[in-house]
Amino acid sequence: MKKFVFVIKIFLLLFFITIIAVLGLYVYAFITPKFIINTSDNITYYDKYGNNIFENSEENNYVKLENISDNVKNAVISVEDKNFYTHNGFDFLRILKAMFVNITSGEIKQGASTISQQYVKNLYLTFDKTWKRKMEEAFLTIELETHYDKDEILEGYLNTIDFGAGNYGIKNASKYYFNKEPKDLTIEEATILVGIPRSPNYYNPITHFEEAKKRQKEVLMSMYKSKLITLDEVDEIYNRELNFYGKYDKQELSSIYYYKDAVLNEMSNIKEIPSSMLDIDGLKIYTNLDIDVQKSLENNISKEMDKSSLQVASIVVKPETGQIVALVGGKDYSKSQFNRATSSKRQVGSTIKPFLYYAALENGFTPSSTFLSERTTFNLGENTYSPKNANNVYANKNISLLSAIAYSDNIYAMKTHLFLGTDILSNMIKRVKIKTEVKENASSALGTSEINIIDYSNGFITLANEGKHEDAHIIEKITDNNGNILYEYKYQNEYLLNEKYVYILNNLLSATYDYSLVSYTSPTLVSISNLIDSKYAVKSGSTATDYWTIGYNKDYLVMVWAGNDDNSNVKTSDSKITKKIWANTITNIKDNSKKWYDIPPGITIDTIDPISGEEKINGYVCYYEKGTEPSYNYLEFYDKISK
Numbered sequence: 307m308k309k310f311v312f313v314i315k316i317f318l319l320l321f322f323i324t325i326i327a328v329l330g331l332y333v334y335a336f337i338t339p340k341f342i343i344n345t346s347d348n349i350t351y352y353d354k355y356g357n358n359i360f361e362n363s364e365e366n367n368y369v370k371l372e373n374i375s376d377n378v379k380n381a382v383i384s385v386e387d388k389n390f391y392t393h394n395g396f397d398f399l400r401i402l403k404a405m406f407v408n409i410t411s412g413e414i415k416q417g418a419s420t421i422s423q424q425y426v427k428n429l430y431l432t433f434d435k436t437w438k439r440k441m442e443e444a445f446l447t448i449e450l451e452t453h454y455d456k457d458e459i460l461e462g463y464l465n466t467i468d469f470g471a472g473n474y475g476i477k478n479a480s481k482y483y484f485n486k487e488p489k490d491l492t493i494e495e496a497t498i499l500v501g502i503p504r505s506p507n508y509y510n511p512i513t514h515f516e517e518a519k520k521r522q523k524e525v526l527m528s529m530y531k532s533k534l535i536t537l538d539e540v541d542e543i544y545n546r547e548l549n550f551y552g553k554y555d556k557q558e559l560s561s562i563y564y565y566k567d568a569v570l571n572e573m574s575n576i577k578e579i580p581s582s583m584l585d586i587d588g589l590k591i592y593t594n595l596d597i598d599v600q601k602s603l604e605n606n607i608s609k610e611m612d613k614s615s616l617q618v619a620s621i622v623v624k625p626e627t628g629q630i631v632a633l634v635g636g637k638d639y640s641k642s643q644f645n646r647a648t649s650s651k652r653q654v655g656s657t658i659k660p661f662l663y664y665a666a667l668e669n670g671f672t673p674s675s676t677f678l679s680e681r682t683t684f685n686l687g688e689n690t691y692s693p694k695n696a697n698n699v700y701a702n703k704n705i706s707l708l709s710a711i712a713y714s715d716n717i718y719a720m721k722t723h724l725f726l727g728t729d730i731l732s733n734m735i736k737r738v739k740i741k742t743e744v745k746e747n748a749s750s751a752l753g754t755s756e757i758n759i760i761d762y763s764n765g766f767i768t769l770a771n772e773g774k775h776e777d778a779h780i781i782e783k784i785t786d787n788n789g790n791i792l793y794e795y796k797y798q799n800e801y802l803l804n805e806k807y808v809y810i811l812n813n814l815l816s817a818t819y820d821y822s823l824v825s826y827t828s829p830t831l832v833s834i835s836n837l838i839d840s841k842y843a844v845k846s847g848s849t850a851t852d853y854w855t856i857g858y859n860k861d862y863l864v865m866v867w868a869g870n871d872d873n874s875n876v877k878t879s880d881s882k883i884t885k886k887i888w889a890n891t892i893t894n895i896k897d898n899s900k901k902w903y904d905i906p907p908g909i910t911i912d913t914i915d916p917i918s919g920e921e922k923i924n925g926y927v928c929y930y931e932k933g934t935e936p937s938y939n940y941l942e943f944y945d946k947i948s949k
Contacts, residue, residue: 655847
C-alpha cells in the first residue's frame with residue numbers, strides 16, 4: 307500500500323511539474339517578440355543575369371483567408387486537425403490516440419501533428435529530423451499560438467503548404483489544377499486539393515487519379531464525421547466529374563521547377579544560411595541559371611523523349627567556373643517531381659573510361675599504346691571475369707589507345723585497369739573531386755559504380771577546364787532583403803591534372819564521332835556525327851539499365867542520362883536519345899564559341915594507323931608528349947612525303 311501511495315505521489319509531482327513547465331513556456335512565448343509569418347513569397351530567385359526567374363509566375367500568390375472557399379477551410383480542418391479551433395497548438399488526446407494505434411498495429415498508421423505544427427515546419431528551409439529541430443518546432447508552435455489567432459494561422463498554412471507539381475500555396479494549386487481562384491473552388495475540387503499534401507507526388511490527381519480519388523474519399527468521410535455533410539452527400543460529391551487544367555499559365559518552362567528544387571537542395575547544405583525563414587527578413591538567391599540554355603535543354607528532351615518511357619536527368623555546366631547553367635531532373639515536372647539530377651545515383655558505364663585513360667597517359671601510355679582486343683576471360687585469383695564488347699565485336703589483333711577510346715573497347719579498358727592496378731582508377735576519381743567512392747575491383751573500369759550526375763560532373767569539369775577544377779554549383783550568392791551577403795561562392799581554380807595529358811586525352815575523345823575511323827566496327831557516336839558542328843571531347847556509355855552521353859569543349863559541358871526509375875532494362879531502340887539531346891543542346895548554345903583548346907607546351911603531332919598505332923604517312927593525326935611519339939627517322943619520313 308505504501309508503495310502504491312508513493313507511486314501516486316511521484317506521478318502527481320511529475321504531472322504538476324509538467325503543467326508548470328508548459329505554462330512557463332507559454333508565458334515566455336508571450337513576452338518574446340512577435341515573429342512575422344507571412345513569408346510564403348519571401349524567397350526571390352535570380353538568374354545569372356540578375357533577372358527575377360519567377361517574376362511573371364509567382365507574384366501576388368498570398369491570398370487572404372476571406373478569399374479562400376469555405377469548402378477548402380472546412381475540408382482541411384476536418385481531415386488535418388478537427389480540434390484546430392479549440393487546442394493551443396498541440397492536440398494531446400490525438401497524440402495519445404495515435405501512439406496507441408501505431409503501437410498496437412506495429413506500424414505508423416496515424417499522425418498527430420496539428421495545423422499549427424505543420425505550418426511551423428513549412429517555415430523551415432531544411433528538413434532535419436533531429437531532437438533539437440523537434441524542440442525548436444515545438445517552441446515555435448507555442449509562439450505561433452500565443453501571438454496569432456486561429457484564422458491567421460490557417461491563412462498562413464494554406465499559403466505555404468505543398469500541393470505538388472511545384473505548387474506551394476492554395477492559389478498556385480487552384481490555378482494549376484483547376485484554373486480557378488481559391489474562392490471559386492467547388493467542394494469536389496476542394497476535397498481533391500486538400501488530400502494532396504499528405505503525399506504530394508502520390509496524390510497528384512493528374513498523374514495518380516485513382517490514388518487521389520481514394521484520398522478524396524477519406525477527406526469527405528472526415529467532413530461527414532465532423533457533421534459538415536451527410537453520408538448521401540459523400541457519395542454524390544465523390545461521383546461528380548472533375549475537369550483538370552494542369553498547366554502553368556505564365557511560366558512557359560516546367561523544367562524550371564527542377565532547377566528551383568536543386569537550388570533549395572544546394573542551399574540546405576550551406577551552413578551560412580539560417581535554417582528557418584523566421585530568422586531572416588527574406589532571401590535573395592542569385593543562381594547561375596541561363597534561361598535560354600534551360601529552354602533549349604527542355605525542348606530537346608521533349609523532342610527526343612516524346613515516344614520513350616524512359617526518364618532523364620541532364621545538366622549544362624560552364625567548366626571554367628563550375629556554374630550549372632541548366633538542369634533537368636525528369637521528363638515532366640508536373641508528372642514527377644523526383645529530381646534525378648540531385649537525388650539519383652546510376653551506373654555510369656563506359657563514361658568512366660576517360661579517367662582510367664588519363665591515369666594511363668600519366669603512367670607512360672600514348673595514343674599508340676596497344677593491347678590485344680579479343681574475347682578474354684580474366685583470372686582474378688579465386689574468381690574469373692569475362693567482360694564483352696558491344697555486340698561481341700573484337701578486332702582479334704592489337705589495337706591502339708586511340709581505337710580503344712573511339713570504339714569503347716572493354717577488353718582494352720580491363721587490361722589497362724589491371725595493368726595499372728585497380729587502385730589507380732579509384733584514386734583518380736577522388737583526385738578529380740568526385741565524392742562517390744569507386745571500389746578497387748575489376749568491374750569498376752567498365753562503370754559499374756553508381757554516381758550522381760552533379761557529383762560526377764566535378765570530374766568532367768576538371769577535364770574540360772584543362773586540368774583545373776571548380777566545384778559544380780548552382781548558387782552564386784545569397785543575400786537577405788536588405789542586401790546583406792549571407793553566402794557567396796568562393797572560387798578555387800585548383801590545378802588537379804597535368805595540362806599536357808588532359809589535352810592528349812581530350813583530342814582522343816574527339817575520335818568517338820569521327821566517321822573516318824569506321825573499320826571492323828564504328829566509333830560509338832558516329833550515328834550523330836552529322837549533328838556535331840565543331841570539335842568536342844565526348845564519351846557515351848551504356849549498361850543494361852542506363853544510357854549516358856557526356857561531352858564538352860572549353861566553353862560548355864553537357865551531361866545527359868536516361869533510364870528507368872525502377873532500374874529495369876533499357877531498350878536498344880532508345881540508345882540514341884541521350885546522344886541526340888547532347889548534340890542538339892551543346893551545338894545550339896548561343897555563347898558557345900566552339901573554339902578548341904590551345905596546344906600546351908611540350909606537345910607534338912604525329913600521324914598513325916588508327917588501329918595499330920604505328921607511324922603512317924597521311925594517317926590519323928594524334929598528339930603526343932614530346933619524346934613519346936612513334937619512333938621513325940624524321941629525314942626518311944620527309945623524303946617519303948616529298949616523293
